[in-house]
Amino acid sequence: MTVDQIRLIDTTDAAVALLNELAESHDWVSVFWDRGWGDSGQTAEISIIADGNGQQPHAHITPDVYKALVAAGVVGENTLMTYKARRVHDFKTPPPVEKTGPSSGEVAEQLIRGIIRTFPEKPIAAEFYRGVERGPHGPKVCHEYDETHATEAGWFVLLIPGHSDVAISAQRPGFLGPEMIGDKPADCLAYSQVDGEVDVEVLAGTDFRQQLLAAIDEKIAVIEAAKAAAR
Numbered sequence: 001m002t003v004d005q006i007r008l009i010d011t012t013d014a015a016v017a018l019l020n021e022l023a024e025s026h027d028w029v030s031v032f033w034d035r036g037w038g039d040s041g042q043t044a045e046i047s048i049i050a051d052g053n054g055q056q057p058h059a060h061i062t063p064d065v066y067k068a069l070v071a072a073g074v075v076g077e078n079t080l081m082t083y084k085a086r087r088v089h090d091f092k093t094p095p096p097v098e099k100t101g102p103s104s105g106e107v108a109e110q111l112i113r114g115i116i117r118t119f120p121e122k123p124i125a126a127e128f129y130r131g132v133e134r135g136p137h138g139p140k141v142c143h144e145y146d147e148t149h150a151t152e153a154g155w156f157v158l159l160i161p162g163h164s165d166v167a168i169s170a171q172r173p174g175f176l177g178p179e180m181i182g183d184k185p186a187d188c189l190a191y192s193q194v195d196g197e198v199d200v201e202v203l204a205g206t207d208f209r210q211q212l213l214a215a216i217d218e219k220i221a222v223i224e225a226a227k228a229a230a231r
Contacts (some may be wrong), residue, residue, distance in 0.1 A: 009048070010062045012068045018048055018059055018212070019074070019091045026050040027094035031066060031075045032057070035085035052088075081132045104191055104198040105129075108161035111209060113146055115216075120148045123156040123214060123223065125171070152177060155227065157219040158186075159212075164198060165190040168215050170222040181226050189215050 007016045022029045032054045035044040046066045047057030061069075069075050075089035102110075112126045125147035132138050147156065154173035159166055169186035171178040180186065189212060192202040202208060 006047075007059050009059050009065060011167065012065055012074075014057075015048065015061050015065050015069060015220060017072055018124055022048070022050050022058060023092040027092070028052055028090070031061070031069060031089040031090040031091065032085075033066065033078075033089070034086040037084055039131040058201060067160055072078050081134060104163055104200055105161060107203045108166055108191070111112050111160050111168070111204065111212070113211070114160060115213065116146055116148050119213075120152045121150055122148060122216065122220065123150040123153075124148050124159065125151050125156045126159045126161070128161065157223070160186070160215075164193070168212075170226070172223065172226055181222055187215065187219075 003158065019029055019031075026177055028051050030049055030052070032049045033044050033046050034054060035042050044062065044063075046061050047054070048059045048061060049057050070077075070089060075091045078087040080086055081086040109126075109128050116124055116126065116223065125145065128144045128146070130142040131146050133142055150156070154171075156171050156178070158169050158171050158178070161167075165188040167186040167188050170181040172177075172181050191198045192208065193199060
């Protein structure tokens with residue numbers, strides 16, 4: 001279906017009827033308001049979507065219908081936090097996924113915090129992602145930090161664990177704060193995977209811990225070389 005073929009709904013009753021119809025065959029049904037990176041004078045495209053797919057709307061709705069659906073509570077408050085001018089108002093949300101064990105990010109964080117506690121003499125700092133929260137000036141990315149006392153001089157190895165790997169970089173004091181040593185991106189130590197999924201048991205094991213410690217020591221050597229060159 002092309003953009004020109006997508007119907008425009010201009011009554012609240014018709015919009016509610018389509019929302020209910022989609023809810024019978026989809027776990028997630030929403031109203032998507034999208035102005036992209038456009039300025040405040042640009043007209044937003046408002047559509048009814050399923051399964052979070054804003055690229056394939058089932059119908060467009062007028063601004064008046066959108067306002068009526070939100071005001072009447074037919075759809076919920078905006079749940080999307082993004083730097084783009086976009087909103088998502090859910091009519092039906094999927095049930096939460098049942099958690100059967102720790103995530104790869106949680107296992108990696110526990111491993112890194114353990115290394116920091118075990119090796120206080122090594123200059124190690126870690127940055128843990130804590131999601132996005134609403135702020136007065138838009139979405140704010142939140143992090144939590146941990147470090148050894150050996151980072152006080154401003155030279156340290158920075159670890160940033162993700163879902164499938166941990167980024168490792170050597171940092172030094174800069175004019176605006178810590179900066180990476182060298183001109184290439186941070187190295188990434190990948191987690192072991194089975195059938196496209198991270199093997200959390202391997203991630204929590206001694207082999208990966210030794211690999212991570214070896215990578216940290218390599219970056220400490222980079223720091224020592226940079227210190228020597230700066231003298």
